[in-house]
Structure formats: structure tokens, C-alpha cells
Amino acid sequence: MKIRSRVVYLFIKNIPLLMIVAGAGSLFLSNIIAQKILDVKTFGLFSLHIFVFSILTISSALGIEQAIVRLLKIDEGKITVDKFLVYIILCIVMFSPLAFLLLINSFYGFDITFQLYLTIVFVVLSIVASSFFKVTGDLYSWALVINGWKYMVPLYVIMIFSLDKFVAFSVFIWSFLFLFLGVAIFLVRKFDLSFASEYKINYTLSIFLFGLISIVGFALYDFLDRIIISKKFSEVEFGRLYFQYTVVVSFSLIFMSFLSAKKTSAYKRQISKELVKKDLFHSFFLSILFCTMGLCLAFSLNLLSIVDSFYIGDYQTLYFLFFLGVVKSTYTIVSAGFNVVCSPRYLFISSIYSVFTAAICIVLFIVNVNNYGIHCVILAATILWLIRMVIIYSLTLRSIGLLEKC
Structure with missing residues (x-):
């Protein structure tokens, strides 16, 4: 009985790691499937799409996660957020997607569409949310937010094979939007937030x-x-x-x-x-x-x-x-x-x-x-x-x- 309890405890404790492994395994499985069913040139296009999406998941929030890690205050489960930091986050959510749309259009020729704009908006929000979870030590939610899109990539591969690649990419984007929206509604209730002017504006802006x-x-x-x-x-x-x-x-x-x-x-x-x-x-x-x-x-x-x-x-x-x-x-x-x-x-x-x-x-x-x-x-x-x-x-x-x- 003790051994079983220990196994259950270790399993629950390492669920975040298992979620990350599952996300990586999903991408790996996608590559295996893709190289089997796609010719080498189409596989290259598929790789380029995933690569661009990976760039967005790292840089589209413009480094705000570093400011969140530095400026967030945590006391007995309550999170205090600097007001000026909130204003910066809102500006990033509105304007960063537009900038990245222009970049990927000029560099890789991706079409500028409303659903792609919404995708980048939700990517930015997911980075912000994952930063909150990381700081508070909630690795379960952190792992879910950063890995959600990876679980859908195998479906994207299959759609590329059966549909036009641009239609497939559009379906993939909308699937991501609805998935993240559902996750966001569920997870946002986990925060016990308060807002205050904790730091001078110059300090927050410099960070x-x-x-x-x-x-x-x-x-x-x-x-x-x-x-x-x-x-x-x-x-x-x-x-x-x-x-x-x-x-x-x-x-x-x-x-x-x-x-x-x-x-x-x-x-x-x-x-x-x-x-x-x-x-x-x-x-x-x-x-x-x-x-x-x-x-x-x-x-x-x-x-x-x-x-x-x-x-x-x-x-x-x-x-x-x-x-x-x-x-x-x-x-x-x-x-x-x-x-x-x-x-x-x-x-x-x-x-x-x-x-x-x-x-x-x-x-x-x-x-x-x-x-x-x-x-x-x-x-x-x-x-x-x-x-x-x-x-x-x-x-x-x-x-x-x-x-x-x-």
C-alpha cells in the first residue's frame, strides 16, 4: 500500500514534466508522421511554419516576462501587480501582434489575416500567463499553457496531407485560438490579484x-x-x-x-x-x-x-x-x-x-x-x-x- 501511495505521489508531483514530455512527444510524432507522408519540400514548408510559430512563443511578448519575474510581489498566495506594468502589458497585447505580422509577412511571405493576428494576441497572453505561473510555482498550469499548442501539431500534419496547406494552417490557427480561450477562462480564476503602484514609473519602464x-x-x-x-x-x-x-x-x-x-x-x-x-x-x-x-x-x-x-x-x-x-x-x-x-x-x-x-x-x-x-x-x-x-x-x-x- 505504501509503495502504491508513493507511486501515485511521484506521478502527481511530476505531472508538469509529463505534460512537457507529452508536448515534445507530440512535436516529435508530428515530425515522424510528416517525413513519412510528405515529400521533402513540403516537409520543409511544414518545418518552416512550426519554426515561425516557435519564434512567436519566445519573442512576441517583447520580454515582458522578465519584468513580471522581477516586479511581481507574492505574499501568502496573493499576487500584487504594479499598475504601470499592467499598462505596459496591455500595450504589448495590442501592438506587438501587428509588428510581428508585418515581420513574418516581409520575411517569409505569410499572408496577413485576422486569425493570424488573433493567434499572436493569444500567444502573447499565454506568455504573460505562464510567467505568472512560473513565479508562483504553479508548474501544472505553466506546463499546460506553454504546451497546449503542441498537442495539436499532429492534426496539422494530417490536414496538410489531406487539404491545401494554407487551409490546414488556418484550421490549425483557429483550433489554437479556441483551445487557449478555454484554458484561459479556466486558469484566470486561479489568480488572487491586487494592483498597486509598487515602483516608480522610471524603474518599471527601465526593467x-x-x-x-x-x-x-x-x-x-x-x-x-x-x-x-x-x-x-x-x-x-x-x-x-x-x-x-x-x-x-x-x-x-x-x-x-x-x-x-x-x-x-x-x-x-x-x-x-x-x-x-x-x-x-x-x-x-x-x-x-x-x-x-x-x-x-x-x-x-x-x-x-x-x-x-x-x-x-x-x-x-x-x-x-x-x-x-x-x-x-x-x-x-x-x-x-x-x-x-x-x-x-x-x-x-x-x-x-x-x-x-x-x-x-x-x-x-x-x-x-x-x-x-x-x-x-x-x-x-x-x-x-x-x-x-x-x-x-x-x-x-x-x-x-x-x-x-x-
């Missing part, structure tokens, strides 16, 4: 602006390699890289993102230099473990002929992606501490650095990608992430030192 610059830099870091490849290479080449990236890098990021969310709420309660150093050490070895598992999964898919050798047979690219995955996965834990304790000054330093180095790398990528190919892009991205992680880690320790002196 948001630095977060905005930071998320622009982060988005460039996170997506720059695949953006360059999607523009400089064919849809077929992009589709192959997307599949390999999903198996190796995304596999590790699934678990490390969950650990990062847990660390964010834990760091809000207690943080020290020793704890951050210990977590960095553990996250590094966990990242190696998860990326190795992803690599083994890729080899197994190829050896068992589950996936066409065109997508997995390039082992050299997989090895490059392995090192990229280790660095990016380790960074997720480092950034959790930084988001909690960073001062406006250090946030500004990291933001300027991110945009500046990303701009340099854009030039280097464009100049060298034709000579050295996709491997050059992946290697440069790995070095870029490694430098970013070192800078963020150093600034985190300095911020903690300042807090300890106060």
Missing part, C-alpha cells in the same frame, strides 16, 4: 526596456542559426536540419526548461552564490546526459529505418548539434538565476552585449555560410551561446554579491 533589448538579443541567439539557414539554403535543407535539431537539441531543452522553471520559483525564495555554482555544475552534466540520449535516439531511428536516412544519415551535423545542445541546455539554468536577481544596470549590460554580438555574427554568418555550409553556422552559434552563458553567469554572481551587501 521592461532592458528586458525588451535582452529578448531581442536572446531571439537572435536562439533562432539566428536556423533563420540564416532558412534564407540561405533550400526548404529541403532547412527541413532536414529542423528534424535533426528537434531530435538532439530540443530533446534536452525539454527537461532543462522544466528544471529552469522550478529553479525560478526556488530562487525567488532563496538564492546564493554557492547554490548557483552548484546548480551550474549539475545542469552541465544533466545537459550532457540528455543530449547523449537525444543522439542515441537519432541513431536508433536511422538504424531501425523508422526515419528516412536523408534526415538522420548526416552524423557530422548531429555531432555539431550535440555540442550546441549542451551549451544551450546549461544556459537555461544560468538564466533562471539571472532573471531573478539581475539589477537594471547588469540587465542593460547583458542586453547591449547580446544585440551587439548577435549583429556581428549575422554579418559573419552571411559572409561565411556559402563557403563553410551549415556546420559553420552551428559552430558559430555554439561559441556565441557559450560566451553569452559565461557573461550571464558572471553578472548573476555579481548581482547576488550586491544583494548580500544590502
